Amino acid sequence: MSEPWVKMVTAQTPTNIAVIKYWGKRDETLILPVNDSISITLDPAHLCTTTTVAVSPSFVQDRMWLNGKEISLSGGRYQNCLREIRARACDIEDKERGIKISKKDWEKLHVHIASYNNFPTAAGLASSAAGFACLVFALAKLMNAKEDNSELSAIARQGSGSACRSLFGGFVKWNMGKVEDGSDSLAIQVVDEKHWHDLVIIIAVDLQTIHSFAISWRNNSFFCDKLEIRGQRCIVSSREKETSSTTGMHETVETSLLLQHRAKEIVPKRIVQMEMSIKNRDFASFAHLTCADSNQFHAVCLDTCPPIFYMNDTSHRIISCVEKWNRSEGTPQVAYTFDAGPNAVLIAHNRKAAAQLLQKLLFYFPPNSDTQLNSYVLGDKSILKDAGIEDLKDVEALPPPSEIKDAARYKGDVSYFICTRPGRGPVLLSDESQALLSPETGLPK
Ligand SMILES: Nc1ncnc2c1ncn2[C@@H]1O[C@H](COP(=O)(O)OP(=O)(O)OP(=O)(O)O)[C@@H](O)[C@H]1O
Numbered sequence: 507m508s509e510p511w512v513k514m515v516t517a518q519t520p521t522n523i524a525v526i527k528y529w530g531k532r533d534e535t536l537i538l539p540v541n542d543s544i545s546i547t548l549d550p551a552h553l554c555t556t557t558t559v560a561v562s563p564s565f566v567q568d569r570m571w572l573n574g575k576e577i578s579l580s581g582g583r584y585q586n587c588l589r590e591i592r593a594r595a596c597d598i599e600d601k602e603r604g605i606k607i608s609k610k611d612w613e614k615l616h617v618h619i620a621s622y623n624n625f626p627t628a629a630g631l632a633s634s635a636a637g638f639a640c641l642v643f644a645l646a647k648l649m650n651a652k653e654d655n656s657e658l659s660a661i662a663r664q665g666s667g668s669a670c671r672s673l674f675g676g677f678v679k680w681n682m683g684k685v686e687d688g689s690d691s692l693a694i695q696v697v698d699e700k701h702w703h704d705l706v707i708i709i710a711v712d713l714q715t716i717h718s719f720a721i722s723w724r725n726n727s728f729f730c731d732k733l734e735i736r737g738q739r740c741i742v743s744s745r746e747k748e749t750s751s752t753t754g755m756h757e758t759v760e761t762s763l764l765l766q767h768r769a770k771e772i773v774p775k776r777i778v779q780m781e782m783s784i785k786n787r788d789f790a791s792f793a794h795l796t797c798a799d800s801n802q803f804h805a806v807c808l809d810t811c812p813p814i815f816y817m818n819d820t821s822h823r824i825i826s827c828v829e830k831w832n833r834s835e836g837t838p839q840v841a842y843t844f845d846a847g848p849n850a851v852l853i854a855h856n857r858k859a860a861a862q863l864l865q866k867l868l869f870y871f872p873p874n875s876d877t878q879l880n881s882y883v884l885g886d887k888s889i890l891k892d893a894g895i896e897d898l899k900d901v902e903a904l905p906p907p908s909e910i911k912d913a914a915r916y917k918g919d920v921s922y923f924i925c926t927r928p929g930r931g932p933v934l935l936s937d938e939s940q941a942l943l944s945p946e947t948g949l950p951k
């Protein structure tokens with residue numbers, strides 16, 4: 507083991523959006539939730555994490571680079587994931603290169619990790635979910651751990667709760683589990699991504715609002731040095747919200763009676779109904795449950811002391827637009843859901859509904875005049891074509907939606923839209939050109 511070889515593995519993992527929300531832990535170290543949750547995995551073609559993990563006898567310590575910048579691995583969440591995977595490592599042998607690592611060697615060997623999110627980190631797009639899922643999946647493959655993806659999900663869960671649901675594609679359920687050591691708190695696939703393939707997901711990203719408002723406000727540091735003020739609006743300049751979901755849910759568990767009622771009485775019934783609507787592709791029921799659960803999650807945040815406000819005026823306008831449209835159609839066309847931030851995740855029944863939705867969204871939220879349409883609608887741009895929109899002139903010419911009286915437009919209030927769909931689970935990338943670490947040095951390329 508004295509030769510300077512480097513052995514590495516690269517994986518790609520999707521992010522996910524909950525349609526029945528996880529909010530509140532019964533054990534904060536093991537990350538055990540107070541209720542089950544269900545999510546949709548988003549297509550990694552549009553939102554994903556790529557992680558390369560490497561091992562070499564020449565490495566002197568575990569190191570990690572996130573989006574090109576070295577970060578500390580000393581935090582408990584990273585340490586727990588590393589420890590749990592190392593405990594499951596098995597022998598590996600690469601005869602061609604003369605590399606042999608036995609089970610007990612893994613305790614002494616160090617790893618290098620490089621990870622890249624193809625979407626903004628810590629901006630309310632579940633980077634921690636894709637990130638920890640990818641870390642655990644890649645390490646498990648490198649170390650030849652025999653656990654299946656459900657068992658790996660129980661390790662990813664210890665990095666970030668929602669990460670456990672990113673070990674599968676399609677629709678995924680996180681069973682809260684019962685046992686104290688958390689071994690039964692893991693994710694299972696409800697159906698794969700092909701089951702309900704005509705759903706279209708449009709995310710309205712609103713980075714121009716303070717995502718971590720509640721946290722900053724709590725720390726009495728609203729005008730802290732990380733924020734810059736432009737006009738009337740506070741703009742987040744690459745500010746990470748740190749542990750806002752973690753802190754927020756801790757305070758909810760401590761202070762909200764509504765959360766107890768939700769976890770005990772509401773979610774168990776909703777989980778059964780949601781599983782049924784997914785299996786039956788019953789969009790009306792799916793949309794009703796998704797919107798209701800998002801609204802209840804935000805109600806629980808409001809019921810926290812002091813209250814947490816994650817949504818903003820833009821979020822509320824989008825809810826109102828969807829509610830009015832659904833009502834005017836008599837049957838839901840679109841479901842909305844919001845995590846711990848103002849970004850709207852809109853799930854359209856099919857491509858036709860998605861094209862109509864995009865027309866409405868672009869009517870209300872046209873881009874600033876200096877923004878190209880190409881950088882305003884990202885991901886699956888074919889929805890734009892379906893909507894008959896080729897350039898900014900088409901956006902300007904959009905008629906107001908017939909179901910509304912007030913046709914005000916809110917130019918620049920959305921940073922951009924991402925069009926995507928349900929997607930697959932983690933995969934290994936065998937093409938070495940996609941690795942983020944050099945095969946010679948084990949350092950970032
Ligand atoms: N690719 C990655 N690999 C490992 N860890 C990551 C990765 N991306 C993000 N993280 C971890 O997750 C943290 C961000 O998590 P956080 O919950 O604050 O934001 P988010 O997941 O993007 O947003 P939200 O939870 O509101 O959807 C980062 O500071 C980092 O510790």
Ligand SMILES: C[C@@](O)(CCOP(=O)(O)OP(=O)(O)O)CC(=O)O
Nearest residue numbers: 524527528666667668751752845846
């Ligand atoms: C609102 C949510 O997105 C909360 C996600 O919380 P995290 O998984 O980010 O929290 P930790 O377990 O503390 O890391 C709802 C959900 O994804 O189910």
